[in-house]
Amino acid sequence: MLETSIFTEITLNHYLVLSAIMFSLGMAGVLLRRNLIVLLMSIELMLNAVNISFVAFSHYMGKIDGQVMVFFVMTIAAAEAAVGLALAVSIFKRFKEVNIRFFEHLKG
């Protein structure tokens, strides 16, 4: 009975688990990939995962504040992408490379 209702009845927990899976995917991307642009994309993935849980909480709790927070997060994420990509372009001009393996100037 419980197993069947998990698949047919969508609750808050379904959205939270989906959000957790997407956040972990983004974290795996940041840890495992070496391309600067793909790293930024993985950060966007993590921000989106958090947005899903905000909106899910807002819907199931009946409060709108979560959606306002998602609005702010989206603005900050767009700004962060702009600054991050500007930095990526200037890094590419300097090193001729976007693979973080070659950025060794900060190594001790």
Add this chain to the structure above:
Amino acid sequence: MTADAFLFWFLAFVTVVSGLSVILMVNPIYSALSLAMTMIGVAAIFVTLNAYFLAGVQLIVYAGAVMVLFVMVLMLFDLKHEIQAFTRGRLTGAIKIASVGILSGLIVGAVTMGLKTPVVITASSDVAAAPTVDTTRALAENLFIKNVLGFEVLGVMLLVIAVGAVALSRSKGGTHARD
């Protein structure tokens, strides 16, 4: 299986698969396209949660503007051959994957523990029974009455970031450096 449940599982499948292909594709252009697909899936999930305005903003800002920015920067770089898309080292790679697994296990465990508390379940069933309100209107009222200071601060921050991005490109070593 109801239409809602089917829609959720379909969207969850699309989102997770395209999110997985963001980190597994070796070519960054394919990663960007998968990310666009993920954004569209997330926007559809917002629609299933009655957040229509946010779904539109998600489509315009993320799937539109941010993805165009990403793809345009990728076109600037010459990335025909990518050396070592993934990190080297079996031990460190195993440690990284294990840490990701532990994190996701912790979150999923916490969520399924929360399933047993009656608070969440009563609140969810309570709201699910209630008729859907006009969320866009409520969002605007909350944003422009209760959170208007945050809205203004966000505008100032966007201005600062625009100036900063221009200054970054004009500085030494930037794309539009002064001679």
